[in-house]
Amino acid sequence: MAARRPFTQATNTSTSASSSNGPSSNGRPRRRKPAAKKPTGNVAQSNSSVTATEYESVIPMDVPDDLTFADLGVPAALADALAATGVTKPFPIQAATLPDSLAGKDVLGRGRTGSGKTYAFVLPLLARLYLRGNKRQPKSPRALILAPTRELATQIQASIQPLADVLELRTMTIFGGVGHGPQTTGLRKGVDIVVACPGRLEDHLKAGNLRLDAVEITILDEADHMADLGFLPAVRRILEATPVKAQRLLFSATLDAGVDVLVKRFMNNPITHSVDSAQSPVSKMTHHVLHVKADSRVPVLVDLTAAPGRTLVFTRTKYGAKSLTKKLIASGVPAVELHGNLSQGARTRNLEAFSAGTAKTLVATDIAARGIHVDDITLVIHADPPVEHKAYLHRSGRTARAGAEGTVITLMTDDQVRDVRDLTRKAGIAPKTTKLSIGDPLLAELAPGERVFVEPPAKAPVVATTSTPGRGRGRSRGAGGGSGRSGAGSTRTATGSTSPRSAGGSTKTRTVASSTATRPGDSPSASRGGRRRRGPRKQAA
Structure with a gap:
């Protein structure tokens, strides 16, 4: 058999009704005329x-x-x-x-x-x-x-x-x-x-x-x-x-x-x-469907993402990406999010953190399904199965790129069985489906290596604010006896500093506030003119 040429230089053809190269009535490509040679290469x-x-x-x-x-x-x-x-x-x-x-x-x-x-x-x-x-x-x-x-x-x-x-x-x-x-x-x-x-x-x-x-x-x-x-x-x-x-x-x-x-x-x-079909499987990409109970979904994700290597997790919604990122971080998995509700600066920083390895898990919506190229993504997880098969192919394609190996995992709950079956069929994928729960040995096979967890970051300190009336409205005294005068519509904010200290495995946070802060629970008095001002509210720093 003659060797294939590296490429075929095409000649212009038209699509007239008499052409034998167009699609037949059953949707399949018709055979070329016997006199014409079958093209080689692409x-x-x-x-x-x-x-x-x-x-x-x-x-x-x-x-x-x-x-x-x-x-x-x-x-x-x-x-x-x-x-x-x-x-x-x-x-x-x-x-x-x-x-x-x-x-x-x-x-x-x-x-x-x-x-x-x-x-x-x-x-x-x-x-x-x-x-x-x-x-x-x-x-x-x-x-x-x-x-x-x-x-x-x-x-x-x-x-x-x-x-x-x-x-x-x-x-x-x-x-x-x-x-x-x-x-x-x-x-x-x-x-x-x-x-x-x-x-x-x-x-x-x-x-x-x-x-x-x-x-x-x-x-x-x-x-x-x-x-x-x-x-x-x-x-x-x-x-x-x-x-x-x-x-x-x-x-x-x-x-x-x-x-x-x-x-x-x-x-x-x-x-x-x-050069290949839209459904051509990547030879070095393996596909698995893990059938889990709804309450096991997050623990299974934590186990998989705590393994060594970069993991890209997909969710359907922006809220889902944000919520899942918080849960992973709270469980000790360094993770960042990527979705449309973030500013461009935050999206860039999070993607850079994932690329650099400071955060080895990226939780993203489908905006990361196309065009995101980060080397050595060993695991792609569909935490939420996508709606259409094209999205599945694009998501999965973030791993096993340019000849590298990769694993694709879809988490499926009881109410998603039919949807996932239809999805993989349309994508031309025949995954291995396994029913499991947390602790199953298969999780260690899919994401090998020792699980590593980090201490979740300490919560930000509480900062109190107090508002003063504008000019011409007189002064307002708090129950603590403090008084002040400021420009129109101004707001005074208590400035705090935190100093985390670890002792015996616990973290203590010390907050230092300025003397102008109103203590929680203080009730403001009525201002001049008989108006009663609303008390200060706590705000997160």
């Missing part, structure tokens, strides 16, 4: 209308050991910059898509999570801007990458930055949760590449801080998610603001018919590359 199709059936037409591809980025057409300067970062051999998704994307064609690319999709679209973008050499203009970026979350935008920026610096290209991120000012300043100075979330990018468009009429190439990462109803209106308006002839690349781990609305409207004869 599947590459060019259609004005792409269907879910065509996305499922997959032929696995192996990359020869001696294949280099230069062989695929990557400019020498960019290939050398890649080599300087330790990247020398293309992944299958890169070998499949680069010949077409570097040639300026519109491409849809699918490779499973952790397959190297970021470089697959970053490299043709950088090569295009570098070779054309157009001068950057204020407020007019030359390339645009859209991502659904701030974390993914930051991750893409981190991949681009060292390569862009070598090529003397300027790049920046735009997303919400941070001030508009620095972003506006950066756009006015001129930037080559913008990595953005749709919402904040639209804010700048409406404010006149940037234009998209100079964009040469537009990329949608996690394209299926960007085609969801929550993102779709903004994504369509943004794409409509870019030139019609601009190159467009759409990438995701789970491309399906949901992206058709974008493909038909904005892409020109797109070529589809799928």
Whole structure:
């Protein structure tokens, strides 16, 4: 049998009614005409209308050991910059898509999570801007990458930055949760590449801080998610603001018919590359379902997360992530949370703590399911099973990345049995299901190593406040006899300091308050004018 070629250069084809390559009435891809040779390597199709059936037409591809980025057409300067970062051999998704994307064609690319999709679209973008050499203009970026979350935008920026610096290209991120000012300043100075979330990018468009009429190439990462109803209106308006002839690349781990609305409207004869199925299991990823009682759920989580190594725990809701993080910390497991209710600063700090290992457990909602890449995540736990199978695949893909091993565990209670069974079936996963409770030996097998617990942090001291009346309202005396006068609407706060001391395993906290504090239980007297003031309330520091 002849050896497979590293990639297939696709030819443009049309989707006429007489074509024998389109889907048949039963939804399966029709066989090609006998005279046509079956393609080798990846599947590459060019259609004005792409269907879910065509996305499922997959032929696995192996990359020869001696294949280099230069062989695929990557400019020498960019290939050398890649080599300087330790990247020398293309992944299958890169070998499949680069010949077409570097040639300026519109491409849809699918490779499973952790397959190297970021470089697959970053490299043709950088090569295009570098070779054309157009001068950057204020407020007019030359390339645009859209991502659904701030974390993914930051991750893409981190991949681009060292390569862009070598090529003397300027790049920046735009997303919400941070001030508009620095972003506006950066756009006015001129930037080559913008990595953005749709919402904040639209804010700048409406404010006149940037234009998209100079964009040469537009990329949608996690394209299926960007085609969801929550993102779709903004994504369509943004794409409509870019030139019609601009190159467009759409990438995701789970491309399906949901992206058709974008493909038909904005892409020109797109070529589809799928190097593996959306349901292709990662060979080094093992899947387990643990059937537990509702009251055993948290103790089982504590046992698993107390083991050595990094653990990523997923919940369905922001409240669930916050609540579970508190329970883990109270049980002695260093954990941080990641969800949409946190400020951008807190999200960044928590993710950095998880990456650095100061907190070895991250409890997150699905905002961490896409784009979060932290090395050596050995365990992913679905504390709450996701609603859809695509979310399961993206969540699970945070482990066993780039050839590493990983374990995925789903906790299932009695009322979730049917949902989990349907979920794993749609995801193409056949997990091992075990009914257990805390103390089961299987927990030590799934998360081996000695369990380590730390002393939960001491609670913050109580700080009392007392308010004084505004000018013209006279003085107010507390029951303790103290009096004071201040400016209008001012508030005096007791300043305290804490000094934890450990003795015999206990922690004592000493709080020192200023003399102006009102003691708990004091009742305020009536102020001048006959109004009675409400007494002070305790506030947590």
